[in-house]
Amino acid sequence: MKTLAREQKLQHLYWRAGFGIPFRPDQASPGIKSAIRELLRQSGQAVPLEVALPRTETTLQADAQNAEMRLLRQRERQQGFVLLNNVWLQQMATSEAQLREKMTLFWHGHFACRLREPRFALQQHNTLREHALDKFPDLLLAISKDPGMLQFLNNQQNRKQRPNENFARELLELFTLGRGHYTEQDIKEAARAFTGWSYNPQGKFVFRTRQHDRGKKTFMGKRGNFSGEEILQIVVENPRTAEFLTEKIYAFFVSDTPHPERIQSLSSYFYETGYDIPKLLEKIFTAKWFYGPDVVGSKIKSPIELLAGLQRQFDVRYSDGRSPLVLQRALGQELFRPPNVSGWAGGRNWIDSSTLAFRLRIGPALLQDAALEVNLKPDDDTEPTAPRRRRQDGIRVVRAKADLNGLQQQLQKVKDRELIDRLSQKLLQVPLRPETAALLTQHIPSGAAHADKVTLLTLRLLSLPEYQLC
Amino acid sequence: MSALASGMLLVPNFLHGLDRGGLSLLANSNGKRLVVIQLSGGNDGLNTVVPYQNDLYYKARPSLAIPSREVLTLGKGLGLNPAMEKMRLLYDQGYVSILNSVGYPDPDRSHFRSMDIWHSASASDEYLSTGWLGRYLDSLSGPSANYAAIEVDDTLSLALKGAQYTGIAVQDVKRFFQATNDQFLKQAAQLHAEEHTHHQVDYLYKTLIDTQQSAGYLQEKTKVYRSKKEYPNGEFARHLKTIAELIASGVESRVYYASLTGFDTHVRQAGQQANLLRELSEGLYSFVEDLKQQQEFDNTVIMVFSEFGRRVAQNASNGTDHGTANNLFLIGGKLKQAGIYNEGPNLQDLDQGDLRYNIDFRNIYATLLHNWLDGNAAGILGGKTQLLTGLM
Numbered sequence: 001m002k003t004l005a006r007e008q009k010l011q012h013l014y015w016r017a018g019f020g021i022p023f024r025p026d027q028a029s030p031g032i033k034s035a036i037r038e039l040l041r042q043s044g045q046a047v048p049l050e051v052a053l054p055r056t057e058t059t060l061q062a063d064a065q066n067a068e069m070r071l072l073r074q075r076e077r078q079q080g081f082v083l084l085n086n087v088w089l090q091q092m093a094t095s096e097a098q099l100r101e102k103m104t105l106f107w108h109g110h111f112a113c114r115l116r117e118p119r120f121a122l123q124q125h126n127t128l129r130e131h132a133l134d135k136f137p138d139l140l141l142a143i144s145k146d147p148g149m150l151q152f153l154n155n156q157q158n159r160k161q162r163p164n165e166n167f168a169r170e171l172l173e174l175f176t177l178g179r180g181h182y183t184e185q186d187i188k189e190a191a192r193a194f195t196g197w198s199y200n201p202q203g204k205f206v207f208r209t210r211q212h213d214r215g216k217k218t219f220m221g222k223r224g225n226f227s228g229e230e231i232l233q234i235v236v237e238n239p240r241t242a243e244f245l246t247e248k249i250y251a252f253f254v255s256d257t258p259h260p261e262r263i264q265s266l267s268s269y270f271y272e273t274g275y276d277i278p279k280l281l282e283k284i285f286t287a288k289w290f291y292g293p294d295v296v297g298s299k300i301k302s303p304i305e306l307l308a309g310l311q312r313q314f315d316v317r318y319s320d321g322r323s324p325l326v327l328q329r330a331l332g333q334e335l336f337r338p339p340n341v342s343g344w345a346g347g348r349n350w351i352d353s354s355t356l357a358f359r360l361r362i363g364p365a366l367l368q369d370a371a372l373e374v375n376l377k378p379d380d381d382t383e384p385t386a387p388r389r390r391r392q393d394g395i396r397v398v399r400a401k402a403d404l405n406g407l408q409q410q411l412q413k414v415k416d417r418e419l420i421d422r423l424s425q426k427l428l429q430v431p432l433r434p435e436t437a438a439l440l441t442q443h444i445p446s447g448a449a450h451a452d453k454v455t456l457l458t459l460r461l462l463s464l465p466e467y468q469l470c
Numbered sequence: 471m472s473a474l475a476s477g478m479l480l481v482p483n484f485l486h487g488l489d490r491g492g493l494s495l496l497a498n499s500n501g502k503r504l505v506v507i508q509l510s511g512g513n514d515g516l517n518t519v520v521p522y523q524n525d526l527y528y529k530a531r532p533s534l535a536i537p538s539r540e541v542l543t544l545g546k547g548l549g550l551n552p553a554m555e556k557m558r559l560l561y562d563q564g565y566v567s568i569l570n571s572v573g574y575p576d577p578d579r580s581h582f583r584s585m586d587i588w589h590s591a592s593a594s595d596e597y598l599s600t601g602w603l604g605r606y607l608d609s610l611s612g613p614s615a616n617y618a619a620i621e622v623d624d625t626l627s628l629a630l631k632g633a634q635y636t637g638i639a640v641q642d643v644k645r646f647f648q649a650t651n652d653q654f655l656k657q658a659a660q661l662h663a664e665e666h667t668h669h670q671v672d673y674l675y676k677t678l679i680d681t682q683q684s685a686g687y688l689q690e691k692t693k694v695y696r697s698k699k700e701y702p703n704g705e706f707a708r709h710l711k712t713i714a715e716l717i718a719s720g721v722e723s724r725v726y727y728a729s730l731t732g733f734d735t736h737v738r739q740a741g742q743q744a745n746l747l748r749e750l751s752e753g754l755y756s757f758v759e760d761l762k763q764q765q766e767f768d769n770t771v772i773m774v775f776s777e778f779g780r781r782v783a784q785n786a787s788n789g790t791d792h793g794t795a796n797n798l799f800l801i802g803g804k805l806k807q808a809g810i811y812n813e814g815p816n817l818q819d820l821d822q823g824d825l826r827y828n829i830d831f832r833n834i835y836a837t838l839l840h841n842w843l844d845g846n847a848a849g850i851l852g853g854k855t856q857l858l859t860g861l862m
Contacts, residue, residue: 067737067738070737071737114582166595169595329625340597341597349631351674352626354624355625355626374624377623379582380510380581436661465671
């Protein structure tokens with residue numbers, strides 16, 4: 001029983017800190033403490049994501065006057081995003097640096113930009129990846145100077161004579177302090193400090209001195225000739241920033257139900273360590289309550305967690321690179337396409353009658369190489385609909401190959417009467433009710449070979465609502 | 471197994487015990503319904519409702535403007551795109567109200583973000599994770615709200631997502647039924663119908679059971695009635711026909727939602743937009759005729775909108791680029807004021823080449839919620855809206 005409990009803990013840790021544990025025949029099961037150390041160690045180095053984007057993806061401006069050129073550039077952008085999406089998803093599924101992948105996904109939803117150019121999206125992704133497990137002030141400075149961010153929040157247009165407040169507003173509202181902890185005047189003054197923060201066509205940050213407002217600013221009760229860097233400094237000196245980030249990190253890694261005491265103590269620690277992100281995460285993963293009944297199995301998997309998890313555990317290979325995007329869009333979370341700068345709302349927002357019904361069919365369909373059909377809403381920002389082909393384009397079919405060998409081998413020696421128990425413990429993060437287990441038994445032909453039973457049971461378990469939780 | 475197969479569960483919770491005594495099925499319902507038609511991609515309003523007496527229009531669009539002799543004239547210097555003959559027929563019968571220069575402050579030119587703003591009814595610097603019609607569902611009392619809105623599609627739009635309740639997306643009732651009719655899952659759901667052990671598990675099972683029941687209910691309800699009305703070919707008209715059949719079958723939803731896509735006409739706009747506007751007009755004409763035959767048109771208002779209009783000047787590819795304010799259509803049998811609601815767009819006073827808005831779209835929502843659906847517009851839209859007078 002003891003080892004089972006440990007196995008469950010490990011599964012929990014790996015679902016939250018990563019995308020699940022792959023089913024390997026020779027699965028080791030270390031103690032929790034050493035598993036956490038190993039997770040942190042394996043994510044210690046940041047390796048940039050390498051994606052060979054389409055070749056002519058080199059100029060900033062499409063030749064808007066030329067229809068053919070425009071169409072070509074649009075296709076290239078589209079291909080670029082397909083590549084980015086596939087490479088990152090594959091990385092989540094296979095990389096040993098699970099925690100870095102997960103934390104990069106968190107920051108992707110926190111500093112949520114919907115960019116037009118795949119090149120800028122890749123650059124921004126690598127900025128987030130590089131600093132995902134740094135100290136937050138370093139990440140904040142780097143992302144504030146990121147060309148994609150400057151473009152998305154209109155800081156190119158933020159000039160001394162005509163300030164644009166977009167970046168300053170989101171910085172305070174969504175990235176650091178949260179609503180209600182600053183004034184409209186603070187936004188105006190901060191915007192002045194970021195005037196002249198810009199980038200060049202090569203995607204390098206440029207400080208345009210002549211557009212910068214060097215005058216005195218009054219920001220959050222302080223007065224001085226503040227630069228953008230100094231504004232960021234003031235913002236992170238405010239413990240409210242630690243609180244705001246901790247609330248979001250808690251919701252992402254622990255539970256959608258806030259726990260004020262835990263959050264308070266974590267956020268003080270985060271602040272005291274100078275916003276050391278790995279230390280905060282280690283604190284969370286080593287807390288006793290992290291393995292408590294109100295936490296384990298309490299989160300609805302995000303679409304990315306669901307898909308990356310399936311890919312990681314069953315080695316899912318899609319027959320078409322567009323397929324993962326189709327699934328993501330149908331489920332409401334497409335990598336690199338957050339709904340707006342506030343990111344994905346998450347939690348129960350993932351679920352409506354259509355997404356739930358679709359979620360329940362995805363696992364079994366992918367594992368059986370069965371076709372999944374879905375009619376997607378258009379995304380005119382990235383792929384303008386060609387009306388003549390509109391109808392054929394509407395329905396997208398997804399097919400994939402998967403591998404259940406690892407799981408079958410792990411369960412090779414398990415007797416029939418224990419099979420449902422053992423398998424459901426491996427696949428589900430919440431206990432399977434005895435009535436449901438009994439129902440499953442009825443649906444398995446008794447004469448089937450052991451490996452086939454594993455397969456049939458797996459398909460059923462993946463179709464249950466319980467599989468949607470982690 | 472038997473309980474499910476017996477049909478006992480085919481009626482969703484909200485209908486239990488209500489539909490026999492002729493009681494109103496939905497709390498707060500006055501029997502009226504709203505059909506929302508979304509034109510995705512940013513429809514070019516200036517070539518839809520054409521200011522054919524305005525020289526500035528012809529100057530801004532040397533090769534894309536619609537010649538005045540071809541325009542289907544309406545009045546106030548405005549006329550419809552020649553592809554909209556059927557819309558003109560509806561207009562002539564007093565069923566159509568055209569609202570000009572509809573938009574919002576600080577307009578966003580990204581399709582997605584602007585659609586997000588229209589769906590959530592937010593300000594352009596505000597981010598909401600619920601839609602305006604979803605919040606209307608939330609405001610309906612009791613479990614009745616759950617399936618009071620139906621979108622004819624495979625996936626559900628933000629507009630129909632509330633905090634507590636969401637609409638359902640059904641492209642095809644039969645396919646929806648089949649997709650949710652897995653016997654194993656039905657049995658598993660049934661085992662969970664009464665349990666309250668784990669709140670997330672319960673929540674998912676409850677959603678699953680609601681979905682299965684709704685699918686069964688819709689399947690049961692619609693299997694008898696088939697519209698005899700002729701509709702044009704194509705997916706959009708088919709979706710309208712589905713809505714008409716749901717309505718005529720007595721499905722008690724308050725809100726229906728459908729989309730027509732392909733309006734992002736940067737290149738060679740004329741033919742593409744004409745085809746779409748024809749599809750729109752002909753589809754809506756058949757839909758209105760169908761509802762009239764069923765005595766359901768007087769209870770219905772149709773709103774046709776797009777996420778933004780397009781720039782006043784054409785581009786060099788015989789198309790138009792993303793713009794701002796736009797016109798919006800309201801269609802119904804009982805509009806108080808049909809015709810052209812307000813002055814056409816002012817082409818003289820532009821904002822860097824874009825139309826300025828005159829009517830905030832959220833005021834239209836407020837009017838629909840308050841004057842038509844008997845909803846609490848202030849609560850749903852945050853209290854900053856004003857009602858449009860004389861419309862309904």
